Amino acid sequence: MPEQKLIAHAVILAGGRGTRFWPRSRTRTPKQLLNIVGKTTMLQQTVDRLRPMIPPQRIWSVTNTEQIVAVRKQLPAAARKRVLAEPVGRNTAAAIALAAIHIRHAAEGDALMAVLPADHYIGHPDRFRRIAGIALEVAHQQGRMAVLGIPPTHPETGFGYVERCEPPFSVDGFPVFPVARFTEKPELATAKEYVASGMYQWNAGMFFWRVSTFLGALREFLPATYDAIETLALHIGKRSYECKLRKAYSKLENISVDYAVLEKAVSWGQNSGGKSGGVFVVPAEVGWSDIGSWAAVYGLLAKRPGENILAGAGQTLDAEGNFLWSPEKFVAVIGVRDLVVVETQDALLICPRDRAQDVGKIVKSLEQRKLTRLL
Numbered sequence: 001m002p003e004q005k006l007i008a009h010a011v012i013l014a015g016g017r018g019t020r021f022w023p024r025s026r027t028r029t030p031k032q033l034l035n036i037v038g039k040t041t042m043l044q045q046t047v048d049r050l051r052p053m054i055p056p057q058r059i060w061s062v063t064n065t066e067q068i069v070a071v072r073k074q075l076p077a078a079a080r081k082r083v084l085a086e087p088v089g090r091n092t093a094a095a096i097a098l099a100a101i102h103i104r105h106a107a108e109g110d111a112l113m114a115v116l117p118a119d120h121y122i123g124h125p126d127r128f129r130r131i132a133g134i135a136l137e138v139a140h141q142q143g144r145m146a147v148l149g150i151p152p153t154h155p156e157t158g159f160g161y162v163e164r165c166e167p168p169f170s171v172d173g174f175p176v177f178p179v180a181r182f183t184e185k186p187e188l189a190t191a192k193e194y195v196a197s198g199m200y201q202w203n204a205g206m207f208f209w210r211v212s213t214f215l216g217a218l219r220e221f222l223p224a225t226y227d228a229i230e231t232l233a234l235h236i237g238k239r240s241y242e243c244k245l246r247k248a249y250s251k252l253e254n255i256s257v258d259y260a261v262l263e264k265a266v267s268w269g270q271n272s273g274g275k276s277g278g279v280f281v282v283p284a285e286v287g288w289s290d291i292g293s294w295a296a297v298y299g300l301l302a303k304r305p306g307e308n309i310l311a312g313a314g315q316t317l318d319a320e321g322n323f324l325w326s327p328e329k330f331v332a333v334i335g336v337r338d339l340v341v342v343e344t345q346d347a348l349l350i351c352p353r354d355r356a357q358d359v360g361k362i363v364k365s366l367e368q369r370k371l372t373r374l375l
Helices: 042-050 068-074 091-107 125-139 188-197 211-221 223-233 241-249 257-272 294-301 353-368
Strands: 008-013 059-064 083-086 112-117 144-150 160-164 169-171 174-183 200-210 278-283 314-317 323-325 331-334 339-343 348-352
Touching: 008 042, 008 091, 042 059, 042 068, 042 112, 042 125, 059 068, 059 091, 068 083, 083 091, 091 112, 091 211, 091 223, 091 257, 112 125, 112 211, 125 144, 125 169, 125 174, 125 200, 125 278, 144 160, 144 174, 144 211, 144 257, 160 188, 174 257, 188 200, 200 211, 200 257, 211 223, 211 257, 223 241, 257 278, 294 323, 294 339, 294 353, 331 339, 339 353, 348 353
Parallel strands: 008 059, 008 112, 059 083, 144 278, 314 331, 323 339
Antiparallel strands: 112 200, 144 200, 160 174, 160 200, 169 174, 174 278, 339 348
16 A cells, blocks of 8 residues: 655744844844844745645644744634743754654644745745745655755854765655755855765755654654653643653753754665665745844845835935834935944844844854843
8 A cells, every 4th residue: 555645734933033133133132033134024925835834733833931932922723832942952952852852742743844044045935835845745754854955055153964876866846956065155265176076055954854763763863852852742732741841851952953863864874875774955046134233134125226215204315225223213324335233122223234144243242242132
């Protein structure tokens, strides 16, 4: 008999802080809960992209105790019941493991998982859904993991890279490549070589696998986390759950799923020729951006070079390339170039666009000075 098709669930990782979007992004209302690009929030846009393929009752969100109330408010009613709060942050391996045991419990067995960040921009949602469907098809086979690879447009040093192997195989007309290796944030010269070779994709942090495949890999490569999370699984739906959750999290390694699982799982495919498992990359030209800074927001919104982007009323004179976010006040700028200006009720950020990545350093300084009212 043919194997029964598994039901797909989505896991949205929604616990980040978004420090480079200060002063709008704060501890309780981080980047993913803000309308950074468009009228709805990044989290809401992520859910809306998924709805045609995965209904809200199968959309799970993993966040933290500080943000759980705000996250629930932004979700459809059916998805509010699927919000999981980590007592402390333990990086993506732990967050995904927590979601995996809950999905297994809800599905009463195995299921497919699509793991997605809450704060990324996708310009072509229809194409994204088609390619995500291809990745789920790949992941349906036991032992296989799939990642979406973004075709690089420039030698970026702030992203991870996925090296693919030839030849690909086809799923519904889309090429799927075995993964040779993952590389984190290379030096500029190396990044240039990667882009020129045509054999590398950006790792956008979008993963697809069976619950059983992921938990099997976790048992193999991160056994302490696996043991703790399986002990916690025995208490889902019981009064003891919250106490056991706090106890379990104290035992979990603080490590990303990329380092803990994916990099090691590549050998599965290399040892078996991809027949019994391994990691595969599906090229995904979907208008993706991680929107990592205010400069990236400007790049998405500006329709021509030098355009000034204003969030509210304002006037510019002999000014070019500025991003001005001050919706409550009229903004007038004269003779300035390539600035980021972001105003909130209690703070004002001014910096050159090419220094927007350094905004996170301001947040670290505020933490060191214990200026919690600004965090």
